Each structure stands twice: as structure tokens, then as C-alpha cells.
Amino acid sequence: MTSEWWRTAAIYQIYPRSFADSNGDGIGDLPGVTARLGSLQSLGIDAVWFSPFYTSPQKDAGYDVADYCDIDPLFGTLADFDAMLEEAHARGIRVIVDLVPNHSSDRHVWFQAALAAAPGSAERARYLFRDGKGATGELPPNNWESVFGGPAWTRVVEADGNLGQWYLHLFDSSQPDFDWHNEEVREEFRRILRFWLDRGVDGFRVDVAHGLVKAEGLPDWTAAEGAGSMGGAGGEGVPLEPEISTEPGDAPPYWAQEGVHEIYRDWRKVLDEYPGDRILAAEAWVDPLSKVAKWVRPDEMHQSFNFAYLETPWKAAALRKVIDDSLDAFGSVGAPSTWVLSNHDVVRHATRLAVTADNPQGHGLGPRSKGIPEYATGVRRARAATALMLALPGSAYLYQGEELGLPEVIDLPNDVRQDPTWFRTDGERYGRDGCRVPIPWEGDVPSYGFGPSDASWLPQPAQWAELARDKQEGVAGSTLSLYQAALRLRREHALGSGTLVWADALGAGLDVPADVVAFRNGDVLVVANAGTAAVALPAGEVLLASNELGAGASGSSLPPDTTVWLRA
Incomplete structure (x- = not known):
């Protein structure tokens, strides 16, 4: 088990x-x-x-x-x-x-061995070495760009001192890509x-x-x-x-x-x-x-x-x-x-x-x-x-x-x-x-x-x-206190293993404005106001509020950029 x-x-x-x-x-x-x-x-x-x-x-x-x-x-x-x-x-x-x-790093023992070895060798086959394009191989094998900016290929100097193959690095030139084939x-x-x-x-x-x-x-x-x-x-x-x-x-x-x-x-x-x-x-x-x-x-x-x-x-x-x-x-x-x-x-x-x-x-x-x-x-x-x-x-x-x-x-x-x-x-x-x-x-x-x-x-x-x-x-x-309380309540109410039901499907007459996210997970009703105006808050015991709640004409209100957990 x-x-x-x-x-x-x-x-x-x-x-x-x-x-x-x-x-x-x-x-x-x-x-x-x-x-x-x-x-x-x-x-x-x-x-x-x-x-x-x-x-x-x-x-x-x-x-x-x-x-x-x-x-x-x-x-x-x-x-x-x-x-x-x-x-x-x-x-x-x-x-x-x-x-x-x-x-890997270009300092990895495998890549150092690849640099010392000849094109077509078993050492180079662990990485993505390729011949360049152009009359003398002066152009990279393709036009890929690095995630960090600039070209995704770097040309090496071979053992004879001449420029030779290129190796692929989708990130920095110090990070050669492995060949997973x-x-x-x-x-x-x-x-x-x-x-x-x-x-x-x-x-x-x-x-x-x-x-x-x-x-x-x-x-x-x-x-x-x-x-x-x-x-x-x-x-x-x-x-x-x-x-x-x-x-x-x-x-x-x-x-x-x-x-x-x-x-x-x-x-x-x-x-x-x-x-x-x-x-x-x-x-x-x-x-x-x-x-x-x-x-x-x-x-x-x-x-x-x-x-x-x-x-x-x-x-x-x-x-x-x-x-x-x-x-x-x-x-x-x-x-x-x-x-x-x-x-x-x-x-x-x-x-x-x-x-x-x-x-x-x-x-x-x-x-x-x-x-x-x-x-x-x-x-x-x-x-x-x-x-x-x-x-x-x-x-x-x-x-x-x-x-x-x-x-x-x-x-x-x-x-x-x-x-x-x-x-x-x-x-x-x-x-x-x-x-x-x-x-x-x-x-x-x-x-x-x-x-x-x-x-x-x-x-x-x-x-x-x-x-x-x-x-x-x-x-x-x-x-910090908000995180500690949220993690404790999350565990106590088993929210991680719960089931989400949107508030408008609960049949409890809840009015959910367009700028509000509201759902029930187990016995907790969650209401988050992502809009710019306060909204009325349903009745219920407040378990957690991300910020101070406001007061409305008919009870508590939920200010903008605020989430509340209520006991459903």
C-alpha cells in the first residue's frame, strides 16, 4: 500500500x-x-x-x-x-x-573528451556535434536561437588548430546538449x-x-x-x-x-x-x-x-x-x-x-x-x-x-x-x-x-x-502568518484531495459577479475578487482572508484583490 x-x-x-x-x-x-x-x-x-x-x-x-x-x-x-x-x-x-x-557543463569529463576526439568519434556521439554549412563549414548547422539569446551553436577548434564542427547548446555555450538517441x-x-x-x-x-x-x-x-x-x-x-x-x-x-x-x-x-x-x-x-x-x-x-x-x-x-x-x-x-x-x-x-x-x-x-x-x-x-x-x-x-x-x-x-x-x-x-x-x-x-x-x-x-x-x-x-494559516487549513480540510465545485453550480442562490472566482472544495467556500470594486460576501464563518475585509450595507464585503475562505 x-x-x-x-x-x-x-x-x-x-x-x-x-x-x-x-x-x-x-x-x-x-x-x-x-x-x-x-x-x-x-x-x-x-x-x-x-x-x-x-x-x-x-x-x-x-x-x-x-x-x-x-x-x-x-x-x-x-x-x-x-x-x-x-x-x-x-x-x-x-x-x-x-x-x-x-x-551538461562544458567542463564535464565527457565533453572535454569530445573536444579532444575526432569528428565521428564515440566521444562526440554523446553530444550533438554537426558539420557546418557553407563552403568551409563556416555557417552553423541551422538557425536555432539559444533560450538565453544569440545562436544555439558554437564552433570548436579541432586538434589540428583549425576551426571544425559545431555543437548544439539550447542554453549557454557552456551547456552542450546531450544526444538522447x-x-x-x-x-x-x-x-x-x-x-x-x-x-x-x-x-x-x-x-x-x-x-x-x-x-x-x-x-x-x-x-x-x-x-x-x-x-x-x-x-x-x-x-x-x-x-x-x-x-x-x-x-x-x-x-x-x-x-x-x-x-x-x-x-x-x-x-x-x-x-x-x-x-x-x-x-x-x-x-x-x-x-x-x-x-x-x-x-x-x-x-x-x-x-x-x-x-x-x-x-x-x-x-x-x-x-x-x-x-x-x-x-x-x-x-x-x-x-x-x-x-x-x-x-x-x-x-x-x-x-x-x-x-x-x-x-x-x-x-x-x-x-x-x-x-x-x-x-x-x-x-x-x-x-x-x-x-x-x-x-x-x-x-x-x-x-x-x-x-x-x-x-x-x-x-x-x-x-x-x-x-x-x-x-x-x-x-x-x-x-x-x-x-x-x-x-x-x-x-x-x-x-x-x-x-x-x-x-x-x-x-x-x-x-x-x-x-x-x-x-x-x-x-508569513497568512501562509502558515493557509497551509494548516489546507491540511485540516483536506483541500488537496478535495473536489472543486463552482459556486454557480451549487444551487445555493449565490450571485457570482464576473470579476469573482468562487468555488467550494469540501466544506470550504472560496471567493476571490479579481476585480476593481468590492463585492458582497456570502454569510459564513471566515476561516482565512488574504487581506482585511470591508463592511457593506448588508454585511461584510470582499475588497478588490482579496480572497476569503468561508466554512461552507
């Missing part, structure tokens, strides 16, 4: 370099995480997901992996990992680790899976799970203007990608190819060898949701991030549609829907949901960006959106610091930015540094308690002093 804990879990993402620093070098580490696990236990989460901590040159914050079976000294040692895992399990917290199978690559990742499963991890979040397999022949492809860099929506008003095609402007021939599913069916067999419901969670920027559901068919992965939900604007009609579509799509294959509003790749939702200008995924925000909201407006809307999300049936993902109401850091100086996107676009796109600034724990100490010194790999804004965890702990109305 299995628990299938993942169907209803609240999973908290830890971005290791920005969570907690134990030694004062300004970079978060595993011992820092271990020391703060009690705070996560009191928050009320079920599991943590770690962004990469593997050996890496850190050209892309650890998503360029040089050794998949060791810890980078920046973050500690394997012994530190084992100690953290033991402490997390002792506190009832499961541990999911990131796996990066689309590409190669059985040696497949067997290596089976080994990596077992290495971490043997240590006791509870699962894997799979980076770029919609990549890995590229269309036969690597055909040219041109993106539609404004398209999202990872294949999802490009921002509000930009349509999600259509069915896979190699026609210019349609979906890329390197995302969501059918061959990826064979890989995950193989991985699922490996995980099923182990006890305790070990899981696979897909980062699959794919649309429509009916296609995302392919990743979570019964013999493949257990979860897939719901990026359609993340990218939905704070508008009632859009929210109702994406919730319906999500429950239908994932339910059709017997999988739970997942819900997420922030992560390490997107503008924090305490800012993003109130931005009034287009902001395609991956572009980030900075001093020149338009439509940036006031903090009070952004966090009010974010609190309402979170309260809505945590009432939905399924599994919810939280990103470190959102429980403190942290906004995107907009005003980072140019000379501290580290995201490859910033450099590969010559500053045209700000990238993701603004959501990765180290989080605050104590407001009146150096680095706001991030570490024992004032060092911080990205500078923390003065605003962190008032948003620090110790300034919010036990304070009624704080964002």
Missing part, C-alpha cells in the same frame, strides 16, 4: 545559493539549509525541492553540471547532503533534487538516478523535461515575435504555442518531441524499483494542457508543473478557464494537477501579477522596464492569488521567500548581474537575477540573517529588513 503523498503535497523550492549561508562566504549552502529546516517545518510544507547543488563551474547557477554525483564545494559535501536529508526526514519533510538531463547517455542517467535514490532522495524535478529529443534532421525554425523563451506563453496577451510543427513561428523542433516519453517510461521503471513513492516532476513548458498531461500518464512521471496556471493573468475568467482546463487535462490521465505561481526562472508573483506592461517569460525586470507596480499593490494581489491557489485540489509548489511577500528586486546594478541572459542579449533582457536575491531571516543583523557576515552574492535591498522572517513571525496579518 502506498501513500501517494505527492498528489496533495505542498512542496517548497530551495534555491541553495540564496537560502541560508552557514560560513559567511555570501553563498547559501547545505549546512545552512539544515539549520533552517525547523522554520520550514513550522511553515507547514510536506517536501522541499532543491535547485542544483552539483559540481559545476556555475556559469548558469549550477544548471551547468560537471559531475552529477557530487556536491559542489560552494554548497558543502556529500556528507553535508546526507546530514540534511536525515534531518529533513526526521522532521517529516521529503527531499526532491533537481536533475539536468538536457545538457545515444544508449550510452541513457545508461549514464540510469546510473545517476540510482546514485541519488540509493542515498534516500524522494524524487527528482527534471529540468527541461520537454527537451532532450530534437526533431529528425534538426530543421530550421523561426520563433514568433514575443514567444516565451522556454516554449510556454510569452506573457499576457501572447498566445500559448500550438501543436508541434516545424513551420516558422509555430512550436520549436526541439521542444515536446514524442521521443521524450520513451525516456521517462524507462526512468519510471527505475524509480518503481525503490520503496516509498519516489517521484518524477517535469519542468515541461508545453501547451495546451492536454499535451502536458502526456508527461504524467500512469507509466511516466508523477507530476508536471502547471505553467499555464503560472502564466495566467489575475483575471477571473482566465483563472476559471485554466483551473477547469487543468483539472480536466490532468484528471484525464489519473494525475493530480499542480499549481505554482513563482520559481527561480520567473518574476516573483508579488510583482509579476500587477505588472501593467508585457513581460515575456525569461526577460526579467529592471530599471528600464515599464509597468512596474507599487509594492503594496503587488503583494496584495499576490496574497490573494496564493490564497486562491492553496485552496485548489492537487499539489502546490512554493518558491523560497514568497511566504515573506518578497517582490522582484528591480534595481540590481548592472555590474552584479550574473544571469547568462543578461550577457547573451547585451543587456537587452535583464534575466532572472531579480528573483534569486538571498532571502532575509532576521531584519536587524548583517545580510538580514542570510549568513554570519554581511556578504551576499547578489545585493539585498533595504526593504528586506522589514520583510525578514523574524519581523513577521507571530504577527497577525503578516504574509
Whole structure:
């Protein structure tokens, strides 16, 4: 008998370099995480997901992996990992680790061997090396663009000193793509899976799970203007990608190819060898949701991030549609829907949901960006959106610091930015540094308690002093208290395993305005006002309110950008 804990879990993402620093070098580490696990236990989460901590040159914050079976000294040692895992399990917290199978670092021993080997060699066959076009091979094999901007191909210098073949890197040039048609690559990742499963991890979040397999022949492809860099929506008003095609402007021939599913069916067999419901969670920027559901068919992965939900604007009609579509799509294959509003790749939702200008995924925000909201407006809307999300049936993902109401850091100086996107676009796109600034724990100490010194790999804004965890702990109305209460009530009322019924189908005479999202999940009635005017609130015991409620002529009213849970 299995628990299938993942169907209803609240999973908290830890971005290791920005969570907690134990030694004062300004970079978060595993011992820092271990020391703060009690705070996560009191928050009320079920599991943590770690962004990469593997050996890496850190050209892309650890998503360029040089050794998949060791810890980078920046973050500690394997012994530190084992100690953290033991402490997390002792506190009832499961541990999911990131796996990066689309590409390695160019410092990986395999890629170094490929550079030293000849064209056509077994070493090069592990990656996507190709001859160039043109009279002397001077042109790249096709016109693909990197997710981070610029060309997706780099030409190498051969052993004889002459320019030679090109290699594919959908991300930075320091991240060469593996060739997943190669059985040696497949067997290596089976080994990596077992290495971490043997240590006791509870699962894997799979980076770029919609990549890995590229269309036969690597055909040219041109993106539609404004398209999202990872294949999802490009921002509000930009349509999600259509069915896979190699026609210019349609979906890329390197995302969501059918061959990826064979890989995950193989991985699922490996995980099923182990006890305790070990899981696979897909980062699959794919649309429509009916296609995302392919990743979570019964013999493949257990979860897939719901990026359609993340990218939905704070508008009632859009929210109702994406919730319906999500429950239908994932339910059709017997999988739970997942819900997420922030992560390490997107503008924090305490800012993003109130931005009034287009902001395609991956572009980030900075001093020149338009439509940036006031903090009070952004966090009010974010609190309402979170309260809505945590009432939905399924599994919810939280990103470190959102429980403190942290906004995107907009005003980072140019000379501290580290995201490859910033450099590969010559500053045209700000990238993701603004959501990765180290989080605050104590407001009146150096680095706001991030570490024992004032060092911080990205500078923390003065605003962190008032948003620090110790300034919010036990304070009624704080964002931290809202998250703690929502997670406790979510568990007490079994909302994760519940069933959603829209309020207008309840037959209780409820009047649901067009700008309102209202549904019942078990014995909880959820009402979210996404409009600009207050609305009347149904009678009932208030269990949770994202912001203060108002008073109307006939009782309580629900202000704009506010969500309430009532006992139905």
C-alpha cells in the first residue's frame, strides 16, 4: 500500500545559493539549509525541492553540471547532503533534487573528451556535434536561437588548430546538449538516478523535461515575435504555442518531441524499483494542457508543473478557464494537477501579477522596464492569488521567500548581474537575477540573517529588513502568518484531495459577479475578487482572508484583490 503523498503535497523550492549561508562566504549552502529546516517545518510544507547543488563551474547557477554525483564545494559535501536529508526526514519533510538531463557543463569529463576526439568519434556521439554549412563549414548547422539569446551553436577548434564542427547548446555555450538517441547517455542517467535514490532522495524535478529529443534532421525554425523563451506563453496577451510543427513561428523542433516519453517510461521503471513513492516532476513548458498531461500518464512521471496556471493573468475568467482546463487535462490521465505561481526562472508573483506592461517569460525586470507596480499593490494581489491557489485540489509548489511577500528586486546594478541572459542579449533582457536575491531571516543583523557576515552574492535591498522572517513571525496579518494559516487549513480540510465545485453550480442562490472566482472544495467556500470594486460576501464563518475585509450595507464585503475562505 502506498501513500501517494505527492498528489496533495505542498512542496517548497530551495534555491541553495540564496537560502541560508552557514560560513559567511555570501553563498547559501547545505549546512545552512539544515539549520533552517525547523522554520520550514513550522511553515507547514510536506517536501522541499532543491535547485542544483552539483559540481559545476556555475556559469548558469549550477544548471551547468560537471559531475552529477557530487556536491559542489560552494554548497558543502556529500556528507553535508546526507546530514540534511536525515534531518529533513526526521522532521517529516521529503527531499526532491533537481536533475539536468538536457545538457551538461562544458567542463564535464565527457565533453572535454569530445573536444579532444575526432569528428565521428564515440566521444562526440554523446553530444550533438554537426558539420557546418557553407563552403568551409563556416555557417552553423541551422538557425536555432539559444533560450538565453544569440545562436544555439558554437564552433570548436579541432586538434589540428583549425576551426571544425559545431555543437548544439539550447542554453549557454557552456551547456552542450546531450544526444538522447545515444544508449550510452541513457545508461549514464540510469546510473545517476540510482546514485541519488540509493542515498534516500524522494524524487527528482527534471529540468527541461520537454527537451532532450530534437526533431529528425534538426530543421530550421523561426520563433514568433514575443514567444516565451522556454516554449510556454510569452506573457499576457501572447498566445500559448500550438501543436508541434516545424513551420516558422509555430512550436520549436526541439521542444515536446514524442521521443521524450520513451525516456521517462524507462526512468519510471527505475524509480518503481525503490520503496516509498519516489517521484518524477517535469519542468515541461508545453501547451495546451492536454499535451502536458502526456508527461504524467500512469507509466511516466508523477507530476508536471502547471505553467499555464503560472502564466495566467489575475483575471477571473482566465483563472476559471485554466483551473477547469487543468483539472480536466490532468484528471484525464489519473494525475493530480499542480499549481505554482513563482520559481527561480520567473518574476516573483508579488510583482509579476500587477505588472501593467508585457513581460515575456525569461526577460526579467529592471530599471528600464515599464509597468512596474507599487509594492503594496503587488503583494496584495499576490496574497490573494496564493490564497486562491492553496485552496485548489492537487499539489502546490512554493518558491523560497514568497511566504515573506518578497517582490522582484528591480534595481540590481548592472555590474552584479550574473544571469547568462543578461550577457547573451547585451543587456537587452535583464534575466532572472531579480528573483534569486538571498532571502532575509532576521531584519536587524548583517545580510538580514542570510549568513554570519554581511556578504551576499547578489545585493539585498533595504526593504528586506522589514520583510525578514523574524519581523513577521507571530504577527497577525503578516504574509508569513497568512501562509502558515493557509497551509494548516489546507491540511485540516483536506483541500488537496478535495473536489472543486463552482459556486454557480451549487444551487445555493449565490450571485457570482464576473470579476469573482468562487468555488467550494469540501466544506470550504472560496471567493476571490479579481476585480476593481468590492463585492458582497456570502454569510459564513471566515476561516482565512488574504487581506482585511470591508463592511457593506448588508454585511461584510470582499475588497478588490482579496480572497476569503468561508466554512461552507
